[in-house]
Amino acid sequence: MNPITWAISPWGRTVPIHIAWYLIWVMVIAGLLFMIVHALYVGIFAAPKKFAKNDSPAVLAAVPERVPRHSLVARAFHWVMAISMFALLFTAFLPKVGVKFDWVTYHWIAGLVLTASILFHVVHSSFFLDFWSIWPDRIDLRDAKRRLLRSMGKEAPPPDRFAKYPLENKFYHAVILLAGLAVICTGVFMMKRVNTFGILTRNPYIFGDMTWGMMYVLHGLAGVGLIALIMVHVYFGVRPEKLPITKSMIFGWMSRDFYLEEHDPQRWAAEKSSPPQKGYAPSDAD
Amino acid sequence: MAVIRDVMPAFDLLQPSSAADAQKLLQQHGEEAWAMAGGLDSFDWLKDRIKKPKVLVDLSGIDELKGIRSTSDGVEIGAMTTLTEIANHPVIKSQYSVLAQAVELVASPQIRNQGTLGGNVSQDARCWYYRGGWPCYRAGGNICYADTPVGRNREHAIFGANRCVAVHPSDSAPALIALDAKFVIQTPKGERTVDAEDYFLGPEIDITHLNILQPGDLLTAIRIPATWSGAKFYFEKVRDRNVWDFPLMNVASATVLSGGNIDRIRIAVSAVAPKPMRLKAVEDAVRGKPADANTGEMAGKLAIQGAVPLQFNAYKIPLMRNLVKRAIVGDQAVAAGPQEAS
Numbered sequence: 001m002n003p004i005t006w007a008i009s010p011w012g013r014t015v016p017i018h019i020a021w022y023l024i025w026v027m028v029i030a031g032l033l034f035m036i037v038h039a040l041y042v043g044i045f046a047a048p049k050k051f052a053k054n055d056s057p058a059v060l061a062a063v064p065e066r067v068p069r070h071s072l073v074a075r076a077f078h079w080v081m082a083i084s085m086f087a088l089l090f091t092a093f094l095p096k097v098g099v100k101f102d103w104v105t106y107h108w109i110a111g112l113v114l115t116a117s118i119l120f121h122v123v124h125s126s127f128f129l130d131f132w133s134i135w136p137d138r139i140d141l142r143d144a145k146r147r148l149l150r151s152m153g154k155e156a157p158p159p160d161r162f163a164k165y166p167l168e169n170k171f172y173h174a175v176i177l178l179a180g181l182a183v184i185c186t187g188v189f190m191m192k193r194v195n196t197f198g199i200l201t202r203n204p205y206i207f208g209d210m211t212w213g214m215m216y217v218l219h220g221l222a223g224v225g226l227i228a229l230i231m232v233h234v235y236f237g238v239r240p241e242k243l244p245i246t247k248s249m250i251f252g253w254m255s256r257d258f259y260l261e262e263h264d265p266q267r268w269a270a271e272k273s274s275p276p277q278k279g280y281a282p283s284d285a286d
Numbered sequence: 287m288a289v290i291r292d293v294m295p296a297f298d299l300l301q302p303s304s305a306a307d308a309q310k311l312l313q314q315h316g317e318e319a320w321a322m323a324g325g326l327d328s329f330d331w332l333k334d335r336i337k338k339p340k341v342l343v344d345l346s347g348i349d350e351l352k353g354i355r356s357t358s359d360g361v362e363i364g365a366m367t368t369l370t371e372i373a374n375h376p377v378i379k380s381q382y383s384v385l386a387q388a389v390e391l392v393a394s395p396q397i398r399n400q401g402t403l404g405g406n407v408s409q410d411a412r413c414w415y416y417r418g419g420w421p422c423y424r425a426g427g428n429i430c431y432a433d434t435p436v437g438r439n440r441e442h443a444i445f446g447a448n449r450c451v452a453v454h455p456s457d458s459a460p461a462l463i464a465l466d467a468k469f470v471i472q473t474p475k476g477e478r479t480v481d482a483e484d485y486f487l488g489p490e491i492d493i494t495h496l497n498i499l500q501p502g503d504l505l506t507a508i509r510i511p512a513t514w515s516g517a518k519f520y521f522e523k524v525r526d527r528n529v530w531d532f533p534l535m536n537v538a539s540a541t542v543l544s545g546g547n548i549d550r551i552r553i554a555v556s557a558v559a560p561k562p563m564r565l566k567a568v569e570d571a572v573r574g575k576p577a578d579a580n581t582g583e584m585a586g587k588l589a590i591q592g593a594v595p596l597q598f599n600a601y602k603i604p605l606m607r608n609l610v611k612r613a614i615v616g617d618q619a620v621a622a623g624p625q626e627a628s
Contacts, residue, residue, distance in 0.1 A: 007421030007426075007427055009421065010420050010431070017421055017426070017428050100487075100491045101491065102491060103490075104448060104449065193428070194449055195447070195449075203435070209429075212428060213428070
C-alpha cells in the first residue's frame, strides 16, 4: 500500500515515478465521506445560523434589489477554469481507471488553458478587484471562534455576517490555490517530456530522475487532491442554502434578501458607487 | 546489484488442456497471470526477471488451439499453431501466400518451429531500453529513453509516437491485416471477434500494452475470410541480417486487379509505428488506378506523409516509400522505373 510507486533507474538508484493510482479511489471516497458527514451534520445536528445585525436605515436604503457580486469577466474566468479543470481531471484519471482513450494531448491543452486563466485571474484580482477580499482577516477568525463555541452550545456573542466571501470559502480558495499551483508548476515542466507540437522542445534531461520523479509525485498528489476538492466544491454549489451563491456565479448578482441575510454591508459594500477600500470588497461590477 | 540471469522467478505453473479452462484460469488470476504460447517472448522476460507473474498459464497442451481448419468462409488458424506449420500448409501457401511468406521470414527455423501465430501477434515491444528493464513509459515509468537527444532509436517509430516510440515487431501482423483477418478472443463475457487492425493498441490509448487483451482474455484463433483468397500478394521484410532478426520494416499487400487496374487492395506496414499500420489513405488513392510504377510512386509518397523521424531513423522514410511502391507494383515493375504518363 505504498502511496508512491518506485522504480530502479538505469543508474541503480531507487527513484519515485508516480503516485500509486489507488489514491484516486482514496480521494473519491474521502470526497464522498465529507459530503455525507456534512449533509448529516447540517440536516440533523447544526443549529440555524444566527448573525449579529445592526444595519442602519441608510445602509438598508442603499442596497439594491440585485446586488452585483461577480462581473462578466470574473464569471467567464470561473467557468473557463472549471471546464479546463474537469477536462484535466477526466483526461488524467479516466485512463487510470480503465477508460482508454488518447488523453495526453487533451490533457496538456487543458492544462495550458487552466494556466492562462489562472495567470489572468492573478492579474485581474490583484489590480482590478480587491485582492484581500479572499484572504481571512481578523474578524473572520474571531467569528470562526464564536461560531465554533456556539455550535458546541457554549456562550458566545453572535458572529458578524460574512464579508464578500465566508471564511470556509477563503480556506477553500487557499487550498485549491496550493493544489493548482502545484499541478501547474509541475505540469509545465512535464510538457518538456511529451510532444507539444513545437510549443516546447522535448528534453527529458533538464532534471535528473529523482527530480523528475518527485515532480510526477507532486503532480499526482495535487491531482488526486483536486478530485476531492472539486467534488466538495460541486457539492456546495448544489446545496440549497448555497444556491444563491452559485446563481450569482451564473448571473452575476444575488438578491437583496440573501445579501442582507448572509453578508455584512459594512464589510462588503454593495453600493455600486462606493469606492474600494482595503479590506472591503466592492462587487466585481465596480 | 547484478541482475540474476537465466534463473526464473518462482511461479505457479498451470497447464490447462482446454481453451475454456485456460480462459477461466486467466480470469481467476487476473493481472497476476501470464499466458504463455511458444514461450519465446515469455522466457526472455522471465529469465531476465523483469516480469514476475505469480501464475504462468502454459497454453501448449491445448490441442483445440492448434491447427488450420477450412471453414465455409476461408480458414481458421488456431492461435497455438506454429509458424512452421502455417508456412508449410498447402491452403495457406496456395490461397493466402502473403501469410506464408510473412511467417517464413520470422526469426529462424528453430524459432518458427516453436513460435505460434498467437504469440507472434501478441508479443511485446523489442525496444532495448524497455526489454532491459528500465523504468520507461511502457514499463509504467515516466520517460522514454529512446526518444531523447542521445537515445538509440534506429529501429524505432516514425509514425504514431506518443511518449513511447517502440514499434510493433510482428511479421505476421501486416499480412493478417492485408488479409482482413479476424481475431477471436475468449473473454470473461464470452467470445469477441475483432478486425486484425483493431487488435493492436497504440501508446496514446494504452502505453503499457500492444494489444487489446485484458486480464482474463485469451486469443484462441485467427480467421481469414475467403475475400482475398488467391489475390495478388506482396510481402517484403527488411532487416539487418537475413535470419533471426526482427524487421526494420515490413510491408504486406493484397490486391485484386481488374483489367490491369487496381480493383481492391489492402496494404499494411509494421515496425514503423507502435502498432501495425493499415495504409487506408494509400488504398483509397490507388483504387481504380493501374498497378504500375507511377501509381506506386504516388502511393509511396502518400504513405510517408506525416512521418516524423527520430535522431537515428530517418532512413525509414525512404525505406517505407520504396516498400509501399514495391507492394503496389511488384519488384519487376519498380526495377523498370516509373513510366511517364502519356
